Amino acid sequence: MRILITAGGTSEKIDDVRAITNHSSGKLGKAIAEAFSAEGATIDYITTKQALHPDNDEATIHLIESTADLAAKLNELMTAHRYTAVIHSMAVSDFTPESSVTIEDLQDTIAAKPDDLALALKEKVRERTEKKISSDTDHLVIVLKKNPKVIQQIKQLQPETILVGFKLLVDVPMIQLLDVAKASMEKNDADFILANDLAEISGEKHHGYLINRHHKVKEAQTKSEIAQLIKQEVLKLEEAK
Amino acid sequence: MRILITAGGTSEKIDDVRAITNHSSGKLGKAIAEAFSAEGATIDYITTKQALHPDNDEATIHLIESTADLAAKLNELMTAHRYTAVIHSMAVSDFTPESSVTIEDLQDTIAAKPDDLALALKEKVRERTEKKISSDTDHLVIVLKKNPKVIQQIKQLQPETILVGFKLLVDVPMIQLLDVAKASMEKNDADFILANDLAEISGEKHHGYLINRHHKVKEAQTKSEIAQLIKQEVLKLEEAK
DSSP states (O other): OEEEEEOSBOEEESSSSEEEEEOOOSHHHHHHHHHHHTTTOEEEEEEOSSSOOOOTTTOEEEEOOSHHHHHHHHHHHHHHOOOSEEEEOOBOOSEEEEEEEEHHHHHHHHHTOOSOHHHHHHHHHHHOOOSSOOOOSSEEEEEEEEOOOTHHHHHHHOTTSEEEEEEEESSOOHHHHHHHHHHHHHHHTOSEEEEEEEEEEETTEEEEEEEETTOOEEEEEEHHHHHHHHHHHHHHHHHHO | OEEEEEOSBOEEESSSSEEEEEOOOSHHHHHHHHHHHTTTOEEEEEEOSSSOOOOTTTOEEEEOOSHHHHHHHHHHHHHHOOOSEEEEOOBOOSEEEEEEEEHHHHHHHHHTOOSOHHHHHHHHHHHOOOSSOOOOSSEEEEEEEEOOOTHHHHHHHOTTSEEEEEEEESSOOHHHHHHHHHHHHHHHTOSEEEEEEEEEEETTEEEEEEEETTOOEEEEEEHHHHHHHHHHHHHHHHHHO
16 A cells, blocks of 8 residues: 655745745644555655654655645656555645835836736836846735646546545535535535634644545544544445445 | 844734744854854843744843744843843844735736825725735735844843844945945944855855954855954954943
């Protein structure tokens, strides 16, 4: 049994010294790796330098930074190996910085009434010579463009793998959380979604719902309970195949 | 002898799951703490959870996240204790997110011709109800406002302390680096500036210039050389007082 786990949070460079990062401690990913390692699984583990990760004897660690790195690494690993399951717990940036300008530059650019404002701002930046953004302005404007959805690669590369996706919302009613999770399952062709709410995560306490394709919901209260639940449900589905 | 060291990089929240972070490993700060600890100094060390830091028996660690946290902690510590020197190596965000909108929202707001665009965008955000920024847009725009310069607090709080500031540029000629460092020394009333260029930092190799008020420049090639140089020059200046 070979398992691919992604964990931690991506970071997208603004310039050479600044980045937009998605926060994730990596603790849950580590717990999931330990749960599968205890079953004798071979584990590939994609994460970042900042996140906690399992020991080297439990998993092969692949370090990445950005969403583009993640997409490339997933493609490489999923082309080389067949995975029983992919547990995609990494917090992935939806957007990546495209251009950074002062608010004065923004207003100048808009005054020229461009057809495509985002494109015009990219050109504005290209005219600039300094590598680090000047701090001689009261307001800085960063324009970000949408990243491709990395999770959608997974079933395209291996339709047979069991895909566990994650959905994190912030302080929403349970019904809304489950609805968003179901929509994410459809859109990404996932077999399970672990739905969780940041307002219900602190330390080892981690409230989560694991939803399957038949919309059955199982609940867990801690990171290790979530890890065990994911392991059990993945193994059960693999046996039933 | 009591020394205050800041190290690592601040991070400024965009929303509950995303932040803009200034990258800094914390290795140089750790080396500086070790150099002063070897002289028997009592060390307060302000850093972040992500950065490497010295052992607890070498320094009292104070964890912060944002530039505002840093300003508050500096104020607290410098009100409670008298420091021989403050070594301010932390990479501090010049800007903090003020509002995040879709590019469509930005264009709508501009079309209403507000007197103050940044303020109008803040109001736009206030009208919104969701806590996490929607990802249903091709381009997202983050407006950041300038942070107060934390380094300027230091001599205001303790005119007698020896202040070592840091200036990091990216791939510039040496003359420009030294000029910018001198200007930073004047503006922030620093006694020394450690000027360095990201293009000349990799692993333990870390090229830096330590400049004093008389514009004398000393050079170092590694993190431990920089740490030793700062320690020696601070002790020398303290003795000469």
